[in-house]
Amino acid sequence: MTKVAFVSFRLKALDGVSAEAEKWINVFEQWGCEVHRVAGQIPDAAENDHVISELNYLDPQVESLTEMAFDPGQDREIVEREFARLEEEIERRLVPELNDIAPDVVVVENVFSLPLNLPFTVVLCRYLEDADVASIAVHHDFFWQDPKFRKCLFEEMLASHFPASLPRMRHVTINNRSREELFRRTGVAATCIHNCFDFDLPREPDDFNKNLRADLGISEETVMFLQPTRAIERKGIGLSIRFVEDFAAAIGRPARLVVTGPCEQGYEGKFGRMCRNSKAEVLHVPNWLGSYRNHPSAGSPYDVRDAYAVSDMVTFPSYREGFGNPVLESVVHRKLLLVADYPVLEELREFGFQFLQLDDRAVERAVKIMEYPTLMEEMADRNFEIGRKNFSMDKLREEMTELLSSVAMPAMD
Numbered sequence: 001m002t003k004v005a006f007v008s009f010r011l012k013a014l015d016g017v018s019a020e021a022e023k024w025i026n027v028f029e030q031w032g033c034e035v036h037r038v039a040g041q042i043p044d045a046a047e048n049d050h051v052i053s054e055l056n057y058l059d060p061q062v063e064s065l066t067e068m069a070f071d072p073g074q075d076r077e078i079v080e081r082e083f084a085r086l087e088e089e090i091e092r093r094l095v096p097e098l099n100d101i102a103p104d105v106v107v108v109e110n111v112f113s114l115p116l117n118l119p120f121t122v123v124l125c126r127y128l129e130d131a132d133v134a135s136i137a138v139h140h141d142f143f144w145q146d147p148k149f150r151k152c153l154f155e156e157m158l159a160s161h162f163p164a165s166l167p168r169m170r171h172v173t174i175n176n177r178s179r180e181e182l183f184r185r186t187g188v189a190a191t192c193i194h195n196c197f198d199f200d201l202p203r204e205p206d207d208f209n210k211n212l213r214a215d216l217g218i219s220e221e222t223v224m225f226l227q228p229t230r231a232i233e234r235k236g237i238g239l240s241i242r243f244v245e246d247f248a249a250a251i252g253r254p255a256r257l258v259v260t261g262p263c264e265q266g267y268e269g270k271f272g273r274m275c276r277n278s279k280a281e282v283l284h285v286p287n288w289l290g291s292y293r294n295h296p297s298a299g300s301p302y303d304v305r306d307a308y309a310v311s312d313m314v315t316f317p318s319y320r321e322g323f324g325n326p327v328l329e330s331v332v333h334r335k336l337l338l339v340a341d342y343p344v345l346e347e348l349r350e351f352g353f354q355f356l357q358l359d360d361r362a363v364e365r366a367v368k369i370m371e372y373p374t375l376m377e378e379m380a381d382r383n384f385e386i387g388r389k390n391f392s393m394d395k396l397r398e399e400m401t402e403l404l405s406s407v408a409m410p411a412m413d
Helices: 016-030 060-069 076-101 118-131 155-161 176-186 237-251 268-277 304-310 325-332 343-349 362-371 373-390 393-404
Strands: 003-010 034-041 049-051 105-109 134-139 169-173 223-227 255-259 281-284 313-316 337-339
Touching: 003 016, 003 076, 016 034, 016 105, 016 134, 016 325, 016 393, 034 076, 060 076, 060 118, 076 118, 118 155, 169 176, 176 343, 223 237, 223 304, 237 255, 237 268, 237 313, 237 362, 268 281, 304 325, 313 325, 325 337, 325 343, 325 373, 362 373
Parallel strands: 003 034, 003 105, 034 049, 105 134, 134 169, 223 255, 223 313, 255 281, 313 337
Antiparallel strands: none
8 A cells, every 4th residue: 555644844734725624635645645734733633643742833943043034133153053952853753653653655745845943844844865766846936036134144045955956756736826936936846726616515604503603602683704814924814803893884784704723833923913803793712613513622623614604704915925825715615705916826826716806896796796696696606617627636636646746655555
């Protein structure tokens, strides 16, 4: 049986990287592979899940090192000593775990893309080279796309490991813009495999989720806006709050914005002030929704798809994304989506999708679309058919099959 190891900072979480990794894992399992997860955080860890806390970029030691590594004012010798200490600890725990698994192929999610845990990247690269294991480096973002990674004490490490380039490593990006940029900057060729979604089973309002709104204290006459993202600066939550305020005033009905993800990257203070000062109520419900129903770590029996099913509209005015899963998740669930321009969105628009653009007339258009359900249904149905044609799970299986034909590994059962 072919063994596949997925390695990342965290897996099975509610972030986009975890969500896409699970889709690849499902395909490998359907093909009869034995799949292992190796990460710093794996909620609801099962038998083949291997948790090594130092791999998580939110581990306090790792966070501290990363802050120092990207602070030009730090003493390099001090930072190097801390780097060496963490590198030794990660190697001591990670390499024996991978040796025990003995994978035929390792799928690496974003570890060779973002310098969020430098010693982890170095150790993993050395393991792949020494063990001569076939690998697939999946890149959801690149460090040069984020201003906070512009100044580093270890510039040579960024050049050699982000991404690494090994003889048995294949590279995958989730959009064509990143694929072209990667080749232009580094000469590394990659395959583009867009994020894909299950268009066969969109979640509908049903007996299970019929009380979700009431459990959040949202009445039937209240318009529920869903922001299915983490609470961080680049997700544009401030824009969503102002839009919901203006929408409620224009339509003469109460409205609430539900933000589902945790607050990270030091955004707690600003986010809290925006919520307190907002004329529209903001409900922040981190860890309340699971990645599937009745998730043991979630605060409710509902999952994210249930929230889509019972919401009236989705907001996603993000500034920067590797892909932007809420875009296609809204398409799957036939929901009106508010977007701001971010570079990859234009690539998705080229398929023919129609979304509500955040501009001076966005509130006016939203009110009109919601007042004429037929208009919203026509837009939602058209988007759904475009999505099913280009971003389905069948499309993912087809593209993974083609990719794996170039990876030297045992034939799958």
